[in-house]
Amino acid sequence: MNKPIIKFATDFGPLLIFFIIYFNGENDLKVAIPPFIIATLIALAVVYFLEKRIPMVPLLSGVLITLFGGLTIYFDNKIFFYMKPKLLIYFLLQFYFLVNISLKNHY
8 A cells, every 4th residue: 555645645635526526517616515525534534544643734624624614505605615725724823823932932
């Protein structure tokens, strides 16, 4: 089993599935989001099966995709799905600054 290929497939597979379904389904988010959520959850399960842990960034991304994708489908409002990248960047920046500040205080 070649782990780099599987890692690449778990990182980009759900995104590829989303874009293929989105562009073949007349640009309809309601059609493309459920397979995207399922593919993301399967990718997280595969990463956990291979490494016995899930890295923070894919886990946070999977949680946000599931949460905001579900909200988009439930409320039939695209704005929730569009918020996901902005919130992911915000959370990662907050994490970076907290780590940076804590390391400066200790050294």
